[in-house]
Amino acid sequence: MVERLIPSQLWKHLSIAVLALLVGSLVLLAACDPILTSRLVGDDLASLAVLPTGRLIPFLSTLALLGAAELAWLIGWVRSSSARDFAGQYRVWRRAAALWFFFALCVSTGAHWSFSRTVTSALPFSFWKAEALGWLVPSLLIGAVLLTHLHRDMRGCRTSLALLWAAALCYVVSAVCHGLPSASAGVPRLLGSAAALYGHLLLFASVLVHSRHVVYVDADPPPVQAPKKGAEQPPGELGGRGHGPHRPRRSRHDASSHEPSP
Secondary structure (H helix, E strand, O other), rough: HHHOOOOOHHHHHHHHHHHHHHHHHHHHHHHHHHHHHHHHHHHHHHOOOOOOOHHHHHHHHHHEEEEEEEEEHHHHHHHHHOOOOOOOOHHHHHHHHHHHHHHHHHHHHHHHHHHHHHHHHHOOOOOOOOHHHHHHHHHHHHHHHHHHHHHHHOOOHHHHHHHHHHHHHHHHHHHHHHHOOOOOHHHHHHHHHHHHHHHHHHHHHHHHHHHHHHHOOOOOOOOOOOOOOOOOOOOOOHHOOOOOOOOOOOOHHHHOOOOOOO
């Protein structure tokens, strides 16, 4: 059943990712020059891409987050059958799926702005750019924690891991643009929206490529990295070969000293 949903050819996954990025780039180009876009497709269609009222960029972001959430749930389901996941690392994918579903809801409805206004208005003090920082700071903190856990679980696939970090970089750029004093101006707003959209699309591409890795390559968690040379090592782990505590070998001098004298 899973094999029917996830193709085994890597080029198909990369083609879908490139196509999604191309569609996002076309939408951003339309938002950059609304006058030219209105001449080409008309005012009604051009209004869908114009910021801040256009809904095409939030629509694509919502689709990307929903796709990433569904694939994350699928990865967690496949990973849960692993006989070597003693620590239960597959649960991070269930948490990621729930979080990305919630983020998709916020992007599609603007609920994060309403949440930020409600929380900041209830505070007994005010601070700079409270409306934006009220949702930026929690999102960045939650995203950083999730990124740490996903990095640990995705080390087996370099392609998906590189796409994940590219998405994280785009999110940081978007957060910086939203935190600028002139965030409501044309260029910072467009740059922040573009970085956020590319972040969502790269996140979808990362989870899409990693789903192939989990289904067809290895459903087990990545092996624990060996400790550095000279570091103290617990008994029974990598250097101990799993056969109990490591016992020092007796030297030839020690052996001769314990031999009975004639």
